[in-house]
Amino acid sequence: MEEMSKYDNVAYLLTDLCGFYSDEELQKLTALSAQMKRDIGFRKKYLKYLKLRYIKAIPSMLKGTYKKISFSSLHKNILSRMKNDTDAKSHPFIPEKTRC
């Protein structure tokens, strides 16, 4: 089996970033994982923002000052960023590069 980098492993990243999971959060996690399995595009995009969040947290993790957050808030934040990302790409009024 192909070895997966820990930075591509959603469970690993989430476990490091988030605190205790409620029953509902575990259920959400299962559903999220299923959605990623079905939709590769979604997985790529989700992983992209999750990694960004993780990279941002690395310095405080190394210092031991990182405060774990709830999965629900992290998930909501990532979904909203994904939505904005899609909106930005498909937005018809994004100005093209201006000439110098």
Place this chain on the structure above:
Amino acid sequence: MKMDNSLDILSDKDVEVLFAAFPDLKQRFSGKNEKEEILSYMDKQAKEYNVRYGASQVLEYTAVVAAMKLRAKIALGELKKEDISGLAPELHDKVLSGAEIFKNTPEKTPSVNRDLCRDIRDMDFNKAIAVLPLQDELSRQFGEEKLVSDDAEKWLMREDTYKFTNLTMISGNETGGGRGLEADEFTKTIGRRLINGAVEKGDDNDIFKTFAALSQTANALQAHAAVELGNTFPEYAGKFEKNECFFRGHEMETLAVCHACAENNLRFEDMEQLKKTIKTSAAKDFAYGSYAPVFEIYADVADVEKGMCKISRGENSEVCLPKDFPKTREAEDFVRSVKMAAVSNNFLRGRNNAAMREGA
């Protein structure tokens, strides 16, 4: 030792203390026949999690968690007199003075992880009890099997003794227990564990730290298991209802079965069949034996000391799939047993049947 759920295990006062520790239970059972209902619920949970000594063992572990919740309040500097009003009066001064010393000397306790303490303080009954199967299995391996072997003394001299000692303290083996409570022991157990926790030294409380590490380990494993379930069986993702505690209590076995199925493209007709397989002794033996030896999944001492915990199973691998999973003999045997369980229950999907029979 009580093996059943006879009502004398829990006095009226115990119920009061239990409700103070777990407001969610109060909400659920407050009213008529509450003792009967609580014990019957605990008995049901014990059966679901397959722990050895029924409701009395669940109750014993509940006392441990209740003490830990009070320890978390002490660590946060939040303990109030009314929090311990149900405990024996002779303990009050000792606990309160210890908590006060702790509150006034925060510089002594730089390693307290306040978020973790809050998590433990707010832990509801089901979340707390979901750690029980992991604790039960670990204490079984650390305690009974290691201690009865001829080289117990040599084994105990190893550096792992630290973990062993704390784990058995959590399970209750330091008092010859770990096998359930007798009548009139619930509240006393909470008090004893609270005092045993050296309140004056604040977070220098080995039982507390080990409990914290065990809870975090279980939580991380549960999250990994949830992800693997969704990944391996996306068709069941919508069926994990709020009251579905099963996978929380069988996180190790779930991980093992998910990987065996993912590797061999095995499917189940429905979730009940999947649960049946996860509950088999083969899944348990494999999950706790060759798949993830207990020392490898258990928290590093350094992390425990920080009030944090990390699952270590070699760099990058965490608790996920061991890279040599399909190659080891144990792995092959395990996959075969999952296949055989599937054959005997006739619940694999048609297209796998031929390959399955071949394998079995």
